[in-house]
Amino acid sequence: MYQFDWSIFWKYIWPPTAFQDPLIRTGFIVTIVASVVAQTLGVVLGLFVALGKMSKFPPFRALGEAYVWYFRGTPLLVQMALLFFGLGVTHIYDFPDIIWGTLTVKGAIQAGILALAINEAAYMSEIIRAGIEAIDPGQMEAAKSLGMTYGLAMQRIILPQAAKVIIPPLGNEFNSMMKTTSLMEFISGTELFFAFNQINARVFKPFELFIAASLYYLALTTVWSIIQARIEAGLGERKGIERTPGTLQRLFAGANSKGVR
Amino acid sequence: MSAAPASAQAQPDASIVVKAEKVNKHFGSLHVLKDIDLEVRKNEVVVIIGPSGSGKSTFLRCINHLEKINSGHIYVNGRLIGYLERNGRLIEDSEKNIARQRAEIGMVFQRFNLFPHLTALENIIEAPVRVRKIPQAQAVAEGERLLTRVGLFDKRDKYPNQLSGGQQQRVAIARALAMKPGLMLFDEPTSALDPEMIGEVLDVMQELAHEMTMIVVSHEMGFARACANRIVFVDEGRIVEEGTPDTFFTNPHGERARQFLSQILH
Numbered sequence: 001m002y003q004f005d006w007s008i009f010w011k012y013i014w015p016p017t018a019f020q021d022p023l024i025r026t027g028f029i030v031t032i033v034a035s036v037v038a039q040t041l042g043v044v045l046g047l048f049v050a051l052g053k054m055s056k057f058p059p060f061r062a063l064g065e066a067y068v069w070y071f072r073g074t075p076l077l078v079q080m081a082l083l084f085f086g087l088g089v090t091h092i093y094d095f096p097d098i099i100w101g102t103l104t105v106k107g108a109i110q111a112g113i114l115a116l117a118i119n120e121a122a123y124m125s126e127i128i129r130a131g132i133e134a135i136d137p138g139q140m141e142a143a144k145s146l147g148m149t150y151g152l153a154m155q156r157i158i159l160p161q162a163a164k165v166i167i168p169p170l171g172n173e174f175n176s177m178m179k180t181t182s183l184m185e186f187i188s189g190t191e192l193f194f195a196f197n198q199i200n201a202r203v204f205k206p207f208e209l210f211i212a213a214s215l216y217y218l219a220l221t222t223v224w225s226i227i228q229a230r231i232e233a234g235l236g237e238r239k240g241i242e243r244t245p246g247t248l249q250r251l252f253a254g255a256n257s258k259g260v261r
Numbered sequence: 262m263s264a265a266p267a268s269a270q271a272q273p274d275a276s277i278v279v280k281a282e283k284v285n286k287h288f289g290s291l292h293v294l295k296d297i298d299l300e301v302r303k304n305e306v307v308v309i310i311g312p313s314g315s316g317k318s319t320f321l322r323c324i325n326h327l328e329k330i331n332s333g334h335i336y337v338n339g340r341l342i343g344y345l346e347r348n349g350r351l352i353e354d355s356e357k358n359i360a361r362q363r364a365e366i367g368m369v370f371q372r373f374n375l376f377p378h379l380t381a382l383e384n385i386i387e388a389p390v391r392v393r394k395i396p397q398a399q400a401v402a403e404g405e406r407l408l409t410r411v412g413l414f415d416k417r418d419k420y421p422n423q424l425s426g427g428q429q430q431r432v433a434i435a436r437a438l439a440m441k442p443g444l445m446l447f448d449e450p451t452s453a454l455d456p457e458m459i460g461e462v463l464d465v466m467q468e469l470a471h472e473m474t475m476i477v478v479s480h481e482m483g484f485a486r487a488c489a490n491r492i493v494f495v496d497e498g499r500i501v502e503e504g505t506p507d508t509f510f511t512n513p514h515g516e517r518a519r520q521f522l523s524q525i526l527h
Contacts, residue, residue, distance in 0.1 A: 141327055142374035142433075146388035146440060147364025149356055156391060160378050 009208040027195030034113050035178045041117035046124025071122035084111035084187045112184035127169045131162035171228035178220050276303045278474045284333035293319050295498040306475045308485040311495035317478045321446050325366045367437030371449040373429040375421040381432045382417040385439045407435040411465050427458030447477040494518045
């Protein structure tokens with residue numbers, strides 16, 4: 001009969017005691033920061049991939065198609081390993097640690113964030129493209145008839161409208177991103193799962209520790225779901241889009257569930 | 262008074278705003294415009310009518326290069342629109358140049374195409390501020406003046422979905438006018454409107470007709486009779502008949518025009 005270690009469990013599940021461990025503290029911060037940075041980069045890069053795919057210029061289209069094909073068609077974990085270990089061994093880029101004063105960003109974290117962003121861009125490009133294509137072509141025509149260039153019309157007329165279509169799935173992507181950052185453990189990126197794994201290596205209590213780890217992720221995604229519901233409700237009120245599902249429905253309906261890629 | 266200096270003859274006639282020469286356009290195997298020739302003079306109001314699918318809207322959209330043409334020339338204010346001519350061949354102009362040309366041509370669409378995320382006033386000032394780089398305060402003042410002119414000053418902060426169709430179209434007209442275009446194109450501006458709203462839009466257009474060069478694709482015969490200097494009847498991609506409203510409506514030459522008129526006038 002397995003003896004459940006309540007003291008370890010409570011120590012690591014209760015934030016004030018858990019956060020005394022610098023590994024957990026760092027891991028928690030890295031997970032949040034990496035999620036935000038990778039998602040942001042993913043959106044920006046995804047926008048360019050989307051514009052490439054919609055370009056009138058065939059080589060841009062082909063490039064966009066190839067990008068999505070490759071990064072959606074291969075596992076993120078493999079992409080991450082290729083980027084960090086692969087580039088490292090060739091010395092094309094070694095991912096040296098970046099030091100800003102007292103703050104050090106480890107190479108593994110940089111590589112992890114980059115891999116997450118590159119992968120996310122492939123998914124975001126499809127979301128952004130769908131958002132842009134949902135806008136009535138008459139909007140672009142009206143903008144052009146007023147003397148706007150394609151770029152200005154995109155920026156001022158099309159994208160602000162497409163954003164309403166893009167934001168709900170973008171929120172789901174971010175929810176997914178927070179969980180997917182755990183893959184950085186594989187390249188020793190010091191995020192939350194890495195922290196729990198390190199502690200486990202010391203005390204060997206995988207059952208207790210990984211339950212605790214899972215609950216931290218659950219807390220993050222739950223808080224985000226609440227924020228997301230607020231954002232979407234505000235969006236709907238102002239611009240008249242359909243009501244989005246409530247927080248409870250969102251958490252338990254399973255419509256947003258998505259596995260690790 | 263009438264004797265112009267000889268050198269002026271070489272100059273393009275400044276009173277001609279639009280000049281189309283042998284314009285042809287194909288959509289795939291469909292030949293939608295066939296050798297269209299048309300001249301529109303300054304302050305002239307030309308109404309283009311014709312059965313649906315005759316190519317009249319397509320031709321209008323070629324005038325600001327929303328549609329490409331396959332051959333021929335369209336000049337606006339003496340400049341080839343959308344293209345450069347090199348060794349007798351048409352090459353599409355740069356995006357920037359095309360945008361610059363379009364800024365001088367106002368267009369009003371059948372489905373209004375107001376920007377739904379902007380208020381009425383924001384719709385109007387967007388292009389003056391972003392394209393013409395006019396200071397915000399000045400653009401707002403001019404925008405408010407235009408809204409007053411179309412009778413919608415009190416709707417300045419409403420979003421398009423809070424306005425009726427007729428109000429939206431009046432805002433769309435004000436939006437086009439805000440760029441101070443030398444030419445206005447109207448693409449069936451009243452055909453998406455409920456009957457009770459057509460009048461308010463036509464009133465605005467009628468007022469404009471006194472002071473602007475306009476090309477209007479429309480079946481509003483009342484407007485055509487009252488405001489048009491010339492009616493152009495298009496059928497199957499060709500200009501079949503041209504004339505003053507009086508002669509066209511009372512005594513059309515061709516059988517096609519007669520048939521068409523009897524259909525729409527009952």
